[in-house]
Amino acid sequence: MKFEDFEKREIIFESIWKTIALTITSGLFVFSAIAFVDRKESPFSFWTTLLLFGFGVINGLYLLFNPKTLFIRPASKLAKEYGEVDYQKRYNNLGVFDYLDNGFVVTIEEEDLALSWSELNTIVAYKQDLYTYDVICLDVFTIHGQSFNINEDTPGWFQFLERLNKTFPSIDKGWQKEVSIQSFETKLTLLYDRQNRDLERVIEEYYKK
Known part of the structure; x- marks a missing residue:
């Protein structure tokens, strides 16, 4: 890939499977809060869980379904390729x-x-x-x-x-x-x-x- 191709993407330096796992985990916490926490008796626990892990779900889904997102696993071939083109851009930049x-x-x-x-x-x-x-x-x-x-x-x-x-x-x-x-x-x-x-x-x- 050329650097211009990387520039068009939202780079995430982690495995896509990690994002999937975190999104699912956050979703389970949200489901548990809705299904099992009494919002009247424990409003703080309910809303804290819902807001905290709800944000995790929204953010995870955004990254996973955003066509501009590019997941780059550290130490992968793509990570090395990105490092090389990024270095070349910085090297040639007059700044x-x-x-x-x-x-x-x-x-x-x-x-x-x-x-x-x-x-x-x-x-x-x-x-x-x-x-x-x-x-x-x-x-x-x-x-x-x-x-x-x-x-x-x-x-x-x-x-x-x-x-x-x-x-x-x-x-x-x-x-x-x-x-x-x-x-x-x-x-x-x-x-x-x-x-x-x-x-x-x-x-x-x-x-x-």
């Missing part, structure tokens, strides 16, 4: 960047910053702890004292890294693996510095002000 002949325009927080590659002074990579997972980040500093930050969740991340590696071939191609080795550690890593300073001097310049 917050527009590229020029000798540079780019990046839009961060609704502000545009136009830069040539030659204006980049220092690039630092690190990990940010988001409690349940880590994201790899880049801090980019310019010769004019400007800066911007992006991370691997930023639209256009992949294309920016590809162009960054082509523009600055001295950047170690395995830096992402190096940064991600230790979970939940910041792991500040200097990728590029126009003045050939070491990480300690860069930290002193940009992170200890």
